Amino acid sequence: MTPAGFPSAQAAETAFYAAFENADYVAMAAVWSPDDDIECIHPLGERLMGPKAVGNSWRRMFSGGKRMKFRLAHTKCFQTEQLAIHILYENITIAGKQQPPLIATNIYRFNGHGWHMILHHASPATDIGKTDDMENTVTTGPVVH
């Protein structure tokens, strides 16, 4: 863990997905707040609460040896001085094969020095009609209907 934290929520998010792609447990642990109140919900998984349960889940996942490539899309941000909420699509490729899209709500907290992740809530999304749309709008930010 890194008590100092990241200079911005966006920097923490970039580090989160880099650690995820690299299956780097130490880098992943540094993204998360060391506080007891963190939570992590992997797709269709249970609520993992606290650094021990959250850390173990990443260690298990990374020891599985599957390397994932992420393409993130439609990131929506809500930001205040102390909290930042990012909602986005995760489009994951494993061994060149595109997986069904996931939706993630990622939350970051400022501890007075820097930013850490305090929540990752990921879940499967309906994929009907989504892939083409996301292909074209990956960098356009939030879509408002």
Place this chain on the structure above:
Amino acid sequence: MTPAGFPSAQAAETAFYAAFENADYVAMAAVWSPDDDIECIHPLGERLMGPKAVGNSWRRMFSGGKRMKFRLAHTKCFQTEQLAIHILYENITIAGKQQPPLIATNIYRFNGHGWHMILHHASPATDIGKTDDMENTVTTGPVVH
């Protein structure tokens, strides 16, 4: 919609689940921020963005005539002056039949006058070994391991 909003995020959350149980579209619409940046993710559904898409989803759901009873458990809150994040289990009963548990991340925003919901992200949870545990700890608040 109610521009004035609710006196607290908790009051907005209470109104949200009351509207859900009562299948009351007008009450549900009043819970949500009227702003364009709201999002709603129903379990395994797509990301609904903006008041029109979000409102239509509730209208469709409530017109189905299914009445749900909610038992909420393990609510964890992160609160600042402008944002409140609630993470909780939703245990739903339909026509007396217990459904598999859901996990929800609900986010509320203060608009200077009151609080509204800006995000509801619900997804299926692993139900193995969860029901007994939740039965006994429904009022104990967040669990930290």
